[in-house]
Amino acid sequence: MNYDYDLFVIGAGSGGLAASKRAASYGAKVAIAEQDLVGGTCVIRGCIPKKLMVYGSRFPQLFRNAAGYGWRVGESELNWEHFISTIDREVRRLSRLHIGFLEKAGVELIPSRATLVDPHTIEVGDRKVTANKILIAVGGRPVKPDLPGMEYALTSNEMFHLPAQPKHIAILGAGYIGVEFASIMCGLGCEVTQIIRRDLILRGFDRDIRTGIQDGMTHHGVKFITNAEVEKIERVSEGLKIKLSEEHQPIIADAFLAATGRIPNIDSLGLENAGVEIVPTDEEGPGYVTNPAIAVDDYSQTSQPNIFAVGDCTDKINLTPVAIAEGRAFADTEFGNHRRQMSHENVPSAVFSHPEAATVGLTEEQAQEKYGDAVQTYRARFRPLFHSLTGDDEKTIVKLVIDGNTDKVLGAHMVGEYAAEVIQGIAITIKMGATKKDFDATVGIHPSTAEEFVTLR
Known part of the structure; x- marks a missing residue:
């Protein structure tokens, strides 16, 4: 059967970009569909803008430390609008750069949402196209717990576009996203209260890392409320009132970040039309639900032999370099006559907190x-x-x-x-x-x- 494309990629994030360019380099006819800015979570609302915020948050301490070395540093003040707008401009520059890389590689970019019609057919925009192989690389998205008042909560997506700097921000979540944003906002001069459901942050990390970061963040001014559950959020005249479980007093803050995890971005993708199986991923606690991810084997193959998936929409490790490595391994295997797996053992990772x-x-x-x-x-x-x-x-x-x-x-x-x-x-x-x-x-x-x-x- 003749297909419109040898490979159709859904999602122009790290994994999709890497796979499409590598497959095209082997002579495959490739198209990639993206309804958002090209670059995915990492470039648009993750690793890159977050690390730029980390850099910005470190200057106040450097100014203070300079005195110990004999430097006299005057009054400093953050121009929040400049800070946020320059980060956004850099993000958009990088997105345009990735579009140029696709053009140079010979990959057709289709700026539209794509859904599966059957194992070889994709509906994209107002047309349907066919492909011999399909790669799903749609990433993940932040999720809020289903609790009263969560419409007032920010997610990590909105943190990069805050119109004004909050004086006091409360953060729910003990994972790396909550920890990093708590450190960033504290470094930028905000009062920060971090609410965690256990006694320590970063479950799954080595205990010395967990205690070392939490002690360091406390030293820098982050207030932790441990073993606490958020019950509801209310809008009051002073800002947002965050009601906690009975043994804890409510918190009043002018911003609230729900950093309670991310889920695969696979809703309305048409997986059922193509017979692609999903598996559950678990979240614990009141207001939390079990979320589905695409099940893949060691070669990123789904339950359909011609459909593959990489990155945060799968049940593997959710890290940008992992998605890139999975995408390249897929392309090498399917188009480069070099069958290989991406090893998920001994994958390094970092938490860009302070410390x-x-x-x-x-x-x-x-x-x-x-x-x-x-x-x-x-x-x-x-x-x-x-x-x-x-x-x-x-x-x-x-x-x-x-x-x-x-x-x-x-x-x-x-x-x-x-x-x-x-x-x-x-x-x-x-x-x-x-x-x-x-x-x-x-x-x-x-x-x-x-x-x-x-x-x-």
């Missing part, structure tokens, strides 16, 4: 579950050299998790400045199977924080 943290491999808790008493840990907690003159009580944590039977490094974790940059390099060694002896035999760069990983005893 920053990064991790790769197993947590201490995960390692103990798998290897029991054979697990050994090496850690150091110290004040970094930079702050020996500033007087700030900042702490850095470095940690290695080791299999005592083989000496293999199972995990590396860090809390502190440039954690992401340091762990990115260490991730290579762990991916290669490095041992503690390999770390011990490596000469450190002195003086640096990174050298602490090769001097742990």
Whole structure:
């Protein structure tokens, strides 16, 4: 059968862009449909604008720290409108850049919503087209819990377009999105109250990372309300009244962010028309529901042999570099005559909070579950050299998790400045199977924080 396209990609985010360009490089006729700005969550309302906000939020502390080194810094003031508008301009510049990359690769961009009609037919705009293979890369979207007054809540999407800087923002959520925005807004001078349903943030991370970040954020001025549930939100004359579970007093804030997770953006995609199976992903607590994700195998193939899915709409790891790697592996396999899988083991990740943290491999808790008493840990907690003159009580944590039977490094974790940059390099060694002896035999760069990983005893 003759098809209009060899490959039709639904969604021009990180995974879809990577897959479409790679497939086109092998000679495939490719089209990609996107109803929003090209670039996906990462470029438009995620990694890039968020990291720019992180950079902006760090200046006040740098101004204060400068005094310890003899600098006299005058009064400083944030121009919120300039801050937000310049970030938005950069986002739109990057989106246009990605459109240019598609054109250069020979990929047809269709600026419209696409839905599945059957396993080989897609309705896009006012027409229907056919494709031999279809890739779904529609990403995810933020979700609010179903609680009274949630219409007043912001999501991470709106945080990049706030018309004015809130004086006091309350944040619900203990995941990396809530943690990062709490740090950002605190650094920008807002009063921040973070509401979490347990005693610690960042469930699933190594405990030393969880406590290290939470202690550091508290030191910087974020107020945590732990073991609390939000029951409802009301509009009052002073702003928003957030009613919590009985043992906690209500909070009055002028902005409220619901950072309670993201779900696959697969509603009304027509998956049922093409026979694509979905699997549940769980959220816990009152007001939270079980959400569906597209089930895929190790080659990103769905229950339909010609339909594939990558990125945040699947039941795999939801990280931008993972989506890119999955998209390229798919294209290599299906169009490049190079059948391969994207490995989801030892994927590094970072939390751009203040303090920053990064991790790769197993947590201490995960390692103990798998290897029991054979697990050994090496850690150091110290004040970094930079702050020996500033007087700030900042702490850095470095940690290695080791299999005592083989000496293999199972995990590396860090809390502190440039954690992401340091762990990115260490991730290579762990991916290669490095041992503690390999770390011990490596000469450190002195003086640096990174050298602490090769001097742990």
